[in-house]
Amino acid sequence: MLDWRKDVDAALEEAKRTDRPALVDFTAAPL
Amino acid sequence: MYPDPRVEALIRDNLVPIRIDVRGKPEPMERFNVQWTPTILLLGPDGREHHRIEGFLETGDFLAQLLLGLGHVARARGKWDEAIPRYEEVLARHPDGDAAPAAQYWRGVARYKKSGDPAELGATTQAFKERYADTPWATRASVWG
Numbered sequence: 001m002l003d004w005r006k007d008v009d010a011a012l013e014e015a016k017r018t019d020r021p022a023l024v025d026f027t028a029a030p031l
Numbered sequence: 032m033y034p035d036p037r038v039e040a041l042i043r044d045n046l047v048p049i050r051i052d053v054r055g056k057p058e059p060m061e062r063f064n065v066q067w068t069p070t071i072l073l074l075g076p077d078g079r080e081h082h083r084i085e086g087f088l089e090t091g092d093f094l095a096q097l098l099l100g101l102g103h104v105a106r107a108r109g110k111w112d113e114a115i116p117r118y119e120e121v122l123a124r125h126p127d128g129d130a131a132p133a134a135q136y137w138r139g140v141a142r143y144k145k146s147g148d149p150a151e152l153g154a155t156t157q158a159f160k161e162r163y164a165d166t167p168w169a170t171r172a173s174v175w176g
Contacts, residue, residue: 002039004050008059015047015076021104023046023097024072026065028053 035090041097046073073100081107095125099134106137111145132168135159139172152176 005011008024015022033039042048051059053068063072063080073082082100084093102117118138121130139155156176159169 002033002042002048004048006050008049008051008062011047011049012074012078015074016078018047019076020047021045021076021081021101022049022072022074022078023042024049024051024063024074026051026053026060026063026068026070026072028068 035094037094038090038097041094045101073097073104075104075107079107091125092128092130095121095128095130095134098125099130099137102134102137102141106141106144109144111141114141115145126162132159132163132166135163136168136172139175149175 004025005014012022014020033042053060053065060066065072067085069085069087071084072080073084074080081103082096084096084100088096098117098121102114102121105111105113105117115138118134118141121128121134122138125131135158136155139152139158142151142155143149152172152175156172156174159166159172160176163169
């Protein structure tokens with residue numbers, strides 16, 4: 001299972017800190 | 032959800048995955064200019080968008096789009112030695128998908144940017160004469176040859 005981040009700003013900060021790209025999945029399906 | 036283990040592995044090994052449930056929460060959609068779901072964005076580490084996938088795709092096409100997007104992120108950062116193999120992976124593993132002609136085009140751009148040799152662009156024009164000739168990407172590359 002993927003560790004989906006739910007806090008966008010925290011995840012983008014993580015991406016910046018770790019120098020990794022981010023995938024943002026917008027969904028209306030039940031999670 | 033992504034039931035295919037190849038998709039999970041590609042995301043886990045290369046990306047920080049963020050999921051936004053848009054139901055009743057329009058703010059993130061407005062922030063990223065998203066009007067429809069499913070929409071997937073690939074952002075660079077600086078938060079800039081480099082690739083957008085809109086609508087449902089079969090697994091193979093989805094994998095190819097993720098690889099294409101990773102290529103775009105690397106290319107935008109001037110990391111030619113990361114970008115070119117991403118595009119080549121699209122062409123090798125998903126040659127019949129929608130992402131392949133785009134990968135062939137952007138591989139040519141990345142090769143040219145890496146070497147500074149315009150012959151790379153001409154070679155790409157030639158490659159389009161051999162494959163993907165009937166795609167809009169061939170037209171875009173036609174001015175190079």
